[in-house]
Amino acid sequence: MPKQDVKRNLLEHSAVKVRLLGIYLKRYLNIISNDGYTEKIWIHDLFCGEGIYENGGEGSPLVILREVKDLHFTGVARDKKGPLIDCHFNDLEGEKVKKVEASIKVKSLYYPRFGGLRFTTNDYKQEVKELIDTLPKLKKQKAFIFIDPYDYKSIKANDIKDLLASGKAEVLLFLPTQFMYRFHANGTPEALKDFIEELTEYKNWRENDSPWSFIDQLKEAFRAFLGSRFFVDTFTIQKDSNTVFCLFFFSSHIKGFEKMLEAKWEIDTEQGKGWHFSGNNPTLFFDQKTNGFQDMLKAFLTTKARTNGEVYEFTLRSGFLPKHANEILHNWQQTGLLKVNGRNSEKVRKRSFYLGYQYYKDDNDKQKVSFKLN
Ligand SMILES: C[S@@+](CC[C@H](N)C(=O)[O-])C[C@H]1O[C@@H](n2cnc3c(N)ncnc32)[C@H](O)[C@@H]1O
Secondary structure, eight states: OOHHHHHHHHHHHHHHHHHHHHHHHHHHHHHHHHHSSSEEEEEEETOTSBBOTTSSSSOHHHHHHHHHHHHHHHHTTTTOOOOOOEEEEEOOOOOHHHHHHHHHHHOOOOOOGGGGGEEEEHHHHHHHHHHHHGGGGGEEEEEEEOOOSSSSTTHHHHHHHHHTTTSSSEEEEEEHHHHHHHHHOOOOOOHHHHHHHHHHGGGGGOOOOSHHHHHHHHHHHHHHHHOOOSSEEEEEEEEEEEEEEEEEEESOOOHHHHHHHHHHHHHHHTTOOOOOOOOOOOOOOHHHHHHHHHHHHHHHHHHHOOOOHHHHHHHHHTTTHHHHHHHHHHHHHHHHHOEEEEETHHHTTTOOOOOSSHHHSSTTTGGGEEEOOO
């Protein structure tokens, strides 16, 4: 591979992490700003880096502020006043934080009317402790926390659990799974054992023959550890044929979770799994995207009839979107495999499946119809 390509791929793989962050934030900020309830949003970037990559690409602080600025100006254009958005950037290295501050000024990315802007140079552990104390006290406020360390050693599963416990925070965590997996293959270091022990008993941890199975096992362990109140998903970043990193997303709210799934399907239109160094080339065949999910949905509906609310939640927890479930259900309806019943034996129009948060949030509407396989 020519040197230039290697460089470009490396840069691309770093940039895709913040691209997902930006796409998600755009959706998250739009939803929260229009929920008619939230008065303030806090964004915490706890390992913020220096703001600009060597080639001029923008790191997380600039990506975050660009989304805040965008939202503000589209809101102002619509003559609408949204919640204040308070951004906090932290990095242990003071010089980096100074650079972030300077580039925000040069690029005119912040105006006081957005909300507050704060810079700190503390250890991550201290920041997390403060957040765990303050989050439960927030009223009509929400928080988004981005955790992007170089290594996993300072990351504790219990901290993630405590950040989520308030029900007010979403967390996006980058983990260098490649190095964790590689260590695992060469004899597990104590730090990794400790990390896993927090999530599950180490004796239950299976050997992994690929970084993919390591990521899957970790995701399942996080799900079991956090319980059904929370939502967990991953976005993989495959830098080259042997190297896979991973972003973990944690949410206490199904709507926030759906926004993250939309963001990942926007980047990986094929499988909704992640980014691949050779590009995620689109295919025209819908079936290829939903193959695995079709079997999962069939198994879910085979055991018993399920309501639209149950199918909506199942779809998201499986990493798919309502549009995927709608397509499959429609096919089954066409071929006579699926029966859709109205709650009080009302007649249901063809192709009306009511899979969406607008139905899910209402106790009656989440049982508008039920699905049964013939
Ligand atoms: C992967 S980089 C962050 C990149 C940044 N999010 C971006 O998008 O450009 C990790 C950062 O963590 C900082 N760091 C290392 N140890 C830390 C700690 N204990 N607490 C806070 N920051 C730390 C490093 O200085 C480094 O800038």
